[in-house]
Amino acid sequence: MTSIPSSELPSQEFLQAFRKIQRPFIVAHVTPDADAIGSALGLATAMRDAGIQATIGLPAGCVAKRLQFMIDLAPDTPRETEWRATGGFDAIVVLDTASEKRINIEPKIELAGSAPVFNIDHHVTNTDFGLHNWVDPHATSTCELVARLLKEMKWPIASRVASLLYAGVHGDTAGFSLPNTTANCLLAASDLLRAGADVAHIGEQLCRSQARTDFELLRRVYDHTCVTDDGMIAYSHLTHEDFLASGSKPEDIDDQVSIPLALRGVRMALLFTEGEKGVVRINLRGEGKTTVVELAQKFGGGGHTHAAGVRMKNKPIQDVIQIVLAAAREHLAGRG
Ligand SMILES: [Mn+2]
Structure with missing residues (x-):
């Protein structure tokens, strides 16, 4: 029997810094796909469930019609359409974004002041632009990484968070059919199902709901x-x-x-x-x-x-x- 290799986790230094976050501003990439929306909204919602004052940055009108259902999964998670220096954020978490110029919020993070940047991504071309970087190009999706992170943090995963993360994994693997699909990704998907991810709803929305x-x-x-x-x-x-x-x-x-x-x-x-x-x-x-x-x-x-x-x-x-x-x-x- 072959054993399944353990999934990589962020460094201890990353985890220690991440545990201190109290008011994060969470962003992803321009023209967000299911993985960008799922990871940003999923993480923000999970952090709020854990008592952390998370806000997601999402410009008006950037979400494709077919992905609007994902926003509707967590409609109460606070959203900003642009960076507000007055927001009092103590961290910027950038998800699924290979470089600063791809960040989906204006102005870009160099104008954001002194808040440390956490960069969580699976793009092989990621430039390690954060103060704290966790880039795993072997992961199917940033949603898979967020699922690992939530498990490591021992934060509860509500069913709507599980659905958001599952949608991102489904999206970046084309329904678990691309060469990037790994045993670890299927294990993560299994964990998300146990946490209440609504597979039929996500499948219908992503695959069988064309406008x-x-x-x-x-x-x-x-x-x-x-x-x-x-x-x-x-x-x-x-x-x-x-x-x-x-x-x-x-x-x-x-x-x-x-x-x-x-x-x-x-x-x-x-x-x-x-x-x-x-x-x-x-x-x-x-x-x-x-x-x-x-x-x-x-x-x-x-x-x-x-x-x-x-x-x-x-x-x-x-x-x-x-x-x-x-x-x-x-x-x-x-x-x-
Ligand atoms: Mn992705």
């Missing part, structure tokens, strides 16, 4: 999907006009790259979207042994080994497609 506008956007992703002659790379795009015509917003782009990735034999999928005029976002996914983070970094982006992202400004979307596709071919051929 008509999102459905219309997906139709266009299918319609625009192309495959390279060798069948290795599938890619699609959404122009700014596609967003306007479908009634969708930039924050509604989440995992639509899974559509080109779903084609048999495809090793890499790319989705190019111009939700915001003049800015092309690229979502990259690798299947099996194909990693994409190096390709993303080549264009100034980052993320995880098999799931990464890039933003490119002031270039027509068709030019961006040609440039990135050429680099993707090189990368797959082992020359990139």
Whole structure:
């Protein structure tokens, strides 16, 4: 019988400092996904349940329609739309965010004064920007890390917190189906179920609750999907006009790259979207042994080994497609 390796915990120094927090301001990354929302709102709610005055920072209008259900799981957890120097916060906890420039609150933390920054993340490209850093690139999700942290702190996990964290683990593993899925992640999910995570509700909300506008956007992703002659790379795009015509917003782009990735034999999928005029976002996914983070970094982006992202400004979307596709071919051929 193989034993399951114990999950990594933060350093003792991190834990000691974390235990002293009384009034944290908790933030995550721009265009928050299920893991960003789940970890930030889950941790804030759990800390409040433990008697700590936690507040989450979340700009107005940044949550995708399909993830609004997560906010509704903990509607009473206090939220601020921007950093308030007058908030009297004694710590800033940054979750699921690879670098300071990706923080989802203005102004960025360098303006926040003397409060220490705790950086909890699983991005392999994390820059260790905090005073206290806990980065575990082997974790599926930041929600998995928060679940470990809550267990270590011996704080109770209420069912709504369990649901928030479960949603993040589900989101970052595409329902426990990506190569990042580990035995430890399934154990963490099991703990969350025991704590009352509502699997059916989360599954329905994440997988079977598309708004008509999102459905219309997906139709266009299918319609625009192309495959390279060798069948290795599938890619699609959404122009700014596609967003306007479908009634969708930039924050509604989440995992639509899974559509080109779903084609048999495809090793890499790319989705190019111009939700915001003049800015092309690229979502990259690798299947099996194909990693994409190096390709993303080549264009100034980052993320995880098999799931990464890039933003490119002031270039027509068709030019961006040609440039990135050429680099993707090189990368797959082992020359990139
Ligand atoms: Mn994540």
